[in-house]
Amino acid sequence: MEKKLKGVTVSINGPVVKGSSMEGFKAREMVMVGKKKLLAEVISLEKDMATIQVYEETEGLKISEEIISTGSPLSLTLGPGMIGNVFDGIQRPLEDIKKISGDFIGEGIGLMSLDREKLWEVKILIKEGDYVEEGQFYAEIQETNLIVHRLMVPKGISGKIKIAKESGNYRLEDVVAIIDTFGEDYNLKLYQVWPVREPRPVRERMAIDRLLITGQRVLDIFFPIAKGGTAALPGGFGTGKTMTQHQLAKWSDADIIIYIGCGERGNEITEVLEDFPKLIDPRSQRPLMERTILIANTSNMPVAAREASVYTGITMAEYYRDMGYHVAIMADSTSRWAEALREISGRLEEMPAEEGYPAYLPSRLAQFYERAGYVKTLSEREGSVTIIGAVSPPGGDFSEPVTENSKRFANAFLALDRKLAYARHYPAVSYLNSYSGYVKQLKHWYYENVSEDVLELREEMLYILHEEEKLNSIIQLVGEDVLPDEQRIILEISRVIKRGFLQQNANHKEDTFVPINKQYEMLKVIHHLYMKAHEAVKLGLPLSEVRSSDIFEEVIKMKYTVPNDDLSKIDDLYAKIDSYYSSLKQRYDMKREGVN
Known part of the structure; x- marks a missing residue:
């Protein structure tokens, strides 16, 4: 349903505005609509008619209200004050909005961003007469106790420093240096502006060959995520997507x-x-917010702002990457972002593709994930952006378009399983349906930092888990008793792998985060138990004694009983396993000799 007004057409169902007489405007230009100056973006131009997506509610627009050009695309103000802040989808700080309009975001607030009045203690790194180039650091600010904010010369700017102020306290708008760019002066302030849909430049894209250590065993060893890599985290309602992302953010x-x-x-x-x-940062014992940015868009906010939120987040990530930091993005969830694309596409009356999503959904997802990477920055430092995108398939159906396309573009697919989640097995990452394309790329990292046989152990454990799944299908038909003992011991070892290694307790101090060396040692103990038990079964020892509950339970509980900072108790487990099976074999030999 559309309401015709003079000079402008407003879609009553949502924030899409069509304005006539739009000559002189550009596609992707940011504009302000009406007396309230609602923030909007031109998304298409056809002769003198433009289609604009508005980031606020359009209700109340009147006849002949003007559309004001800003002359620039949707852009972010990048500078100190972002860390520890909470923004909406277009970088407006929610705390400041609350002071202006209360608990609800008012209309026509304008494009607020960073605090322009706050004084920052600035350390100036350049002096008069220095030659500077794009990406070079010209000042530093201790943004939080954990993060040093490095101010960079913007892209395309180079020249000789004409004026450089002394270190001291300055506001964002203060000019701290002036560059003579071959005849024209360029003022360096404490921020720069960058369009959200344009990737920031880098010197070189490097090989992705370093593990993003998470302390979660199912990820670090079984389905690793690389620094600068991409991962999709699909799962139905209640499978623990948000909880898993919280763990990744913290650890x-x-x-x-x-x-x-x-x-x-x-x-x-x-x-x-x-x-x-x-949350407390476990590495520094400082509040986690001192190295965190939150972007909050709920399902009842305008869809245009929801669509913009992922670009806002990735642009901020690239900015800090260019300082030489390793940044991890948690997008929760890309399904809701895709739904915003679908809604906007519907309002534009575009031809829908599968399940109503726009035909360009795959390319938009690809563009988002492509902005991840491990790079050498313009300042010759190494930095990375890792993207972990949650996916919320309706009813847990992984065949729907967003999950299928995420699988195409994300190199790690961490499928969350409803059965595991309902059994309180967390992280509920399916060991049957998940995969990581980074295993081969990280091979040398594992060799150098863990052990040369860690990937072989991983393959053997995964083989046991897959064999157990096949055996379970047989058991459902004919029962476990018909299986030979060699296969039944696989079922027992699978239980140890799942409960003792893959399942993790986020509320236990020793288990919420596990160092990579302990993960490897735990896997070796489980493998040792399997080899000894399998050997005993082949000798004909009774299965009831081979799967001694005491030994198996001790191995399962080692995640709690072996401290992360003292792995000496691992040796006790080896000794107990060897001792038990030696005595079991000895008793069996004696019994057999007595019978003979």
């Missing part, structure tokens, strides 16, 4: 975390906003 060895809530339910975003400020 991964990224320097900076950017959490994008792009359209999830309000209660889930509320949980994030309440939980994150309370």
Whole structure:
């Protein structure tokens, strides 16, 4: 249903505006609509008619209200003050909005971003007469206790420093240096502006060959994520997507975390906003928010702002990457972002593709994931952006378009399993349906930092888990008793792998984060148990004694009983396993000799 007004057509169903007499405007240009100056973006131009997506509610627009050009695309103000802040999808700080309009985001607030009045203690790194190039650091600010903010010469700017101020306290708008760019002066302030849909430049894209250490055993060894890599985290309702991302945000060895809530339910975003400020960074014992940025968009916010939120997050990530930081993005969830694309596409009356999504959904997802990477920056430092995108397939159907296309473009597919989640097995990452394309790329990293046989152990454990799945199909038909003991011991070892290695307790101090060396040692113990038990079964020892509950349970509980900082107790487990099976074999030999 459309309401015809003079000079402008407004879609009553949502924030899409069609304005006539749009000569002189450009596609992707940011504009302000009406007396309230609602923020919007031109998304298409056809002769003198433009289609504009508005980031606020359009209700109340009147006849002949003007559309004001800003002359620039949707852009972010990048500077100190972003870390520890909570923004909406277009970088407006929610705390500042609350002071202006209360608990609800008012219309026509304008494009607020960073605090222009706050004084920052600035260390100037350049002096008069220096020659500077794009990407070079000209000042440093201790943004939080954990992050040093390095101010960079913007892209395309180079020349000799004409004026450089002394180190001291300055506001964002203060000019701290002037560059003579071959005849014209360029003022260096404490921020730069960057369009969200344009990737930031780098010197070189490097090989992705370093593990993003998460402390989660199912990820670090079985389905690894690389620094600068991409991962999709699909799962139906209640499978633990948000909880898994919380663990990754808290424990991964990224320097900076950017959490994008792009359209999830309000209660889930509320949980994030309440939980994150309370979290303590385990590495520094400081609040986690001192290296975190939150972008909050709920499902009842305008779809245009939801669509923009992922670009806002990735642009911030690239900015900190260019300082030489390793940044991890948690997008929760890309399904809601795709739904915003679908809604906007429908309002534009575009021809729908599968399940109503626009035909360009795959290319948009590809463009998003392609902005990840491990790079050498313009300042010759190494930095990375790792993207972990949650996917919320309706009913847990992984064949729907967003999950299928995420599988195409993300190199790690961490499928969350409903059965595991309902059995309180967390992280509920399916060991049957998940995969990681980074295993081969990380081969040398594992050799150098863990052990040369860690990937062989991984393959053997995965083989046991897959064999167990086949045996379970047989058991459902004919029962476990018909299986030979060699196959039944596989079932027992699978239980040890699942309960003792893959299942993790986020509330236990020894189990919430596990160092990579302990993960390897745990896997070796399980493998040793398997070899000894398998050998005993082949000798004909009774299965009831081979699968001694005491030995198996001790191996399962080693995740709690072996401290992360003291692995000496691992040797005790080896000794107990060897001792038990030696005595079992000895008793069996004696019994057999007595019979003979």
